[in-house]
Every structure is written in structure tokens, then in C-alpha cells.
Amino acid sequence: MPELPDVAVYKQYLDSTALHQEIENLSIEDDRVLDGVSEDKLRDALVGHSFASTDRHGKNLLVKLDTGQRLRLHFGMTGSLKYYARDDRKPEYTPVVFRFTNDYALAYICKRLLGRVSLTESPEAFVFEEGLGPDAYDLDEAQFIELLNNRRGAIKSALMSQELIAGIGNVYSDEILYQAGVHPKTPVTSLNRDSLSFLYHTMREVFETAINGRAEPENFPETYLTRSREEGQPCPRCGGTIQKIEVSGRSGYMCPGCQPELTEDD
DNA sequence: AGTACCACCTGACGGC
DNA sequence: TGCCGTCAGGTGGTAC
Numbered sequence: 001m002p003e004l005p006d007v008a009v010y011k012q013y014l015d016s017t018a019l020h021q022e023i024e025n026l027s028i029e030d031d032r033v034l035d036g037v038s039e040d041k042l043r044d045a046l047v048g049h050s051f052a053s054t055d056r057h058g059k060n061l062l063v064k065l066d067t068g069q070r071l072r073l074h075f076g077m078t079g080s081l082k083y084y085a086r087d088d089r090k091p092e093y094t095p096v097v098f099r100f101t102n103d104y105a106l107a108y109i110c111k112r113l114l115g116r117v118s119l120t121e122s123p124e125a126f127v128f129e130e131g132l133g134p135d136a137y138d139l140d141e142a143q144f145i146e147l148l149n150n151r152r153g154a155i156k157s158a159l160m161s162q163e164l165i166a167g168i169g170n171v172y173s174d175e176i177l178y179q180a181g182v183h184p185k186t187p188v189t190s191l192n193r194d195s196l197s198f199l200y201h202t203m204r205e206v207f208e209t210a211i212n213g214r215a216e217p218e219n220f221p222e223t224y225l226t227r228s229r230e231e232g233q234p235c236p237r238c239g240g241t242i243q244k245i246e247v248s249g250r251s252g253y254m255c256p257g258c259q260p261e262l263t264e265d266d
Numbered sequence: 267a268g269t270a271c272c273a274c275c276t277g278a279c280g281g282c
Numbered sequence: 283t284g285c286c287g288t289c290a291g292g293t294g295g296t297a298c
Contacts, residue, residue, distance in 0.1 A: 001291065032275085059292080076275085077291045093276090112275045114292060153268050161268095162293080170291060248269060250291075 002075035003059055004136055004167030005210035010073075010081050011056050014063065014106070017083035019051050021100040030095035033108070035074075035116040045069055045119055046098070055123050057135050058166025062123050069119060072126060076114025082107040127166075136167035137207050144200045148188050155191065155199075156184035157248040168203075171226060172210070174252050176203045178225040183259045184245065184252045190262055229253045 002010070023046050028039050045065065055062045063071040073079075082091045086103050093111040100106070108117060120126040134143065147165060151158045158164060159173040168176070177184050180202040182195070191199070210226075213219030217226040223236050231244040231253070240257035 003292090074292085076293080078276085110275095111277070112290090112292095114275055116293090151267090157268080160292095249271070251289085 001077045001169060001171050002079055003169035003172045005207055006215040007056050007059050007061055008211050009215045011054050011061055013081055014054055018106045021102050022050050023047055024099050024101045027097040032113050033095045033110055033115055033117050035118040037119050057123055057127055058132055058162060072118045072120050074116040076110060076112060078111035079115035080109045082109055131163050132166040133164045136165045141197060141200045145196045148196055151188045154247050155182060155186045155188050156252055158188050170250055175226050176206050178254060179206055181258055183261045184247050184254055186262050
């Protein structure tokens with residue numbers, strides 16, 4: 001489920017494999033992932049050019065071309081990248097392939113076709129067009145507190161709101177709240193400055209840990225919820241039972257012992 | 267402003 | 283075996 005840490009790892013992967021090579025051609029096998037750009041336009045923008053560098057904003061990877069334009073890759077919930085020798089078999093579920101003149105290719109893999117590929121002029125333009133909030137890993141503490149201070153509703157919904165803060169999805173919102181000992185349904189208005197500050201630092205720690213673990217749960221510490229994010233599993237911290245709950249129509253997982261629900265007196 | 271619900275997508279999985 | 287409903291979850295649209 002590509003959220004901020006996953007996309008950060010994809011960025012490292014693309015940076016270490018696919019930069020500075022001429023794109024010979026594109027293979028577009030399913031245009032349902034193209035968002036506001038035609039096959040022809042995408043080809044015109046890419047063929048004969050190369051990837052110069054990358055940036056990430058939230059769950060989006062923005063690949064800068066040598067022309068200055070940006071290729072935007074969004075991964076939905078089943079997207080990833082694979083760099084492979086063109087003689088090797090193309091990965092399954094690959095709607096778009098970028099083929100380079102060095103006989104390698106970069107596959108944009110997207111099993112459920114919920115990802116999006118598009119073109120944009122700059123990261124700033126893209127963020128504006130999409131109405132995204134600032135990147136969650138780019139925020140400083142004061143900005144984080146300021147953003148949440150003007151927010152009502154449940155903390156899990158706020159963390160997952162891409163218009164407010166870009167990059168956190170269902171899995172990592174659960175992890176951040178679990179590590180911080182905050183119940184997902186906690187009203188944002190009931191969190192004081194110190195709680196928000198702690199939440200901010202917890203969020204950063206989770207990102208750092210996840211990215212260091214290459215966003216693969218089996219590499220995470222044993223105290224991480226993501227490793228046992230399933231109803232009925234034992235809580236890795238207190239041995240209690242992980243519970244499945246619904247918050248704003250999304251299913252979340254939490255430990256009732258470690259993340260007590262606030263009462264009105266709190 | 268925030269929530270509820272539906273749709274988009276397809277593979278995995280449990281039930282019968 | 284194989285059909286079927288449900289779930290996974292990021293996003294977008296619409297209604298309330």
C-alpha cells in the first residue's frame with residue numbers, strides 16, 4: 001500500500017537505476033492509469049529524453065525530465081516499480097513500461113489500476129492542481145500543530161487527509177497512532193499542544209524507521225503494529241488483542257490497552 | 267468542514 | 283471444484 005515511506009523507497013530505487021538514460025520508447029498497455037494525458041502526449045514528452053532527478057510529494061513520485069517537465073507517478077494501493085533487463089520477462093500487471101536505449105526498462109506496475117501517471121510542469125504546480133497539503137515528512141513541528149489546530153473530527157481522518165497533510169494512508173496512520181498511544185477516534189480538538197508535539201515526533205520516527213526498513217514490515221521493530229495488523233492478533237506491546245474499528249468509513253487497527261479512548265473528562 | 271456512501275479496480279480468500 | 287460475496291485501500295465525486 002504505497003504511502004509516504006513506500007514511495008520514498010521507490011524514489012531511492014528509481015534514483016539508483018533509471019536516471020540519465022535515453023528513453024527509447026514507451027509501452028502503454030492499459031491507458032486507464034493515464035490521468036489527463038494521452039498516449040501520444042506522453043510519448044512526445046518522454047521519447048528521446050531522460051529522467052534527470054526525482055522528488056516526492058506525499059504519495060507521489062515526481063520525476064524531472066531533462067526537458068524540465070515532470071512525470072508524475074502515483075501508485076494507488078498496488079503500485080510499484082521494477083527495473084529489469086529487456087531480455088528478462090516483463091513483470092506481471094504492468095500498464096506502462098519505459099524502455100531505455102541501454103536495453104533496460106522500468107516497469108510501472110499497478111495490479112489494480114488505481115494508480116495514476118500524468119505530466120505536470122513543476123512540483124509546485126502539481127501540488128496546487130491536486131489540492132495537496134504539505135508533505136508530511138517536510139513539515140516542521142510548528143506547521144504540523146498549526147494545521148491540526150484548525151481541524152475537527154477524528155485524528156485518524158485528519159492524518160489521512162491528503163488536502164491537509166500529504167503522504168499518510170491507512171496503514172501508517174494506524175502505526176503512528178499506535179506508537180503514540182493515541183486512539184484513532186480521538187477528536188483532534190481534544191489533543192493539546194504537548195500531545196500534538198509528541199504525535200509529530202512519533203510520526204517522524206515512524207517514517208524514519210519505515211524507510212530504513214525499506215518499507216517492508218518484516219524489517220520493522222517487533223513493537224510495530226504493521227507487522228501484526230490483523231484483528232485478534234496479540235498486541236506487540238502489551239499482549240492485549242488487536243481490534244478492528246471503523247473511522248470515517250475506513251477500517252483501522254488498534255490496541256484498546258495501549259490506545260485508550262478518551263472520555264469527555266479528558 | 268466533516269462524514270457517509272458509492273464507484274473505480276482486481277486478486278485473494280472464506281463459505282458453501 | 284467452482285461460484286460468490288467481501289475485503290483490501292487510495293482517491294474522487296456527490297449528497298447531507
